[in-house]
Amino acid sequence: SQQGEEDPQALSIQEGENATMNCSYKTSINNLQWYRQNSGRGLVHLILIRSNEREKHSGRLRVTLDTSKKSSSLLITASRAADTASYFCATGGGGADGLTFGKGTHLIIQP
Amino acid sequence: SQTIHQWPATLVQPVGSPLSLECTVEGTSNPNLYWYRQAAGRGLQLLFYSVGIGQISSEVPQNLSASRPQDRQFILSSKKLLLSDSGFYLCAWSSSGAYEQYFGPGTRLTVT
Numbered sequence: 001s002q003q004g005e006e007d008p009q010a011l012s013i014q015e016g017e018n019a020t021m022n023c024s025y026k027t028s029i030n031n032l033q034w035y036r037q038n039s040g041r042g043l044v045h046l047i048l049i050r051s052n053e054r055e056k057h058s059g060r061l062r063v064t065l066d067t068s069k070k071s072s073s074l075l076i077t078a079s080r081a082a083d084t085a086s087y088f089c090a091t092g093g094g095g096a097d098g099l100t101f102g103k104g105t106h107l108i109i110q111p
Numbered sequence: 112s113q114t115i116h117q118w119p120a121t122l123v124q125p126v127g128s129p130l131s132l133e134c135t136v137e138g139t140s141n142p143n144l145y146w147y148r149q150a151a152g153r154g155l156q157l158l159f160y161s162v163g164i165g166q167i168s169s170e171v172p173q174n175l176s177a178s179r180p181q182d183r184q185f186i187l188s189s190k191k192l193l194l195s196d197s198g199f200y201l202c203a204w205s206s207s208g209a210y211e212q213y214f215g216p217g218t219r220l221t222v223t
């Protein structure tokens with residue numbers, strides 16, 4: 001069963017604008033991760049936020065986590081055409097556990 | 112640095128034919144290894160994971176199987192493919208105890 005659900009399913013913005021994607025999950029977590037997938041490619045790990053963290057930054061990425069609402073958001077600032085991709089949140093992992101992914105948000109950056 | 116390879120990149124197979132997809136990892140020892148499947152426009156579904164040679168755990172019942180004959184080699188197999196086996200197959204690895212996973216480039220399988 002899917003743990004995370006991303007929202008929106010698709011997002012189209014102009015280059016230079018900020019993009020915000022949301023993720024909701026169902027059960028308690030140790031951490032939440034965000035991955036990017038370019039069309040037809042494998043996934044690339046972007047950022048991990050632990051359950052005791054509320055916000056984390058990495059370059060143009062900002063992730064927030066609200067464990068009381070079981071939700072997370074990924075903000076990409078000053079978007080570029082190269083940011084066009086699908087973005088997935090994932091929970092689980094560690095030890096031998098696989099990750100549980102949402103269905104993803106497809107982000108299109110218009111030049 | 113660590114790298115992960117998958118082959119073939121694409122595969123078209125008839126229903127009922129066998130399957131063998133291979134994944135190898137370089138630059139690390141004793142990784143956890145994973146096979147995922149991604150249906151068109153969907154998220155990833157975990158199929159198998161392995162914490163060591165010969166140790167395979169299955170997440171979903173299916174006509175697929177996995178093997179780990181060497182520390183950094185993970186193989187996904189089927190004796191007889193079904194149409195529903197079509198999809199994008201991704202191999203991933205993680206360090207023991209780490210949460211982050213690192214994915215290979217994937218194999219696009221089309222069963223006709």
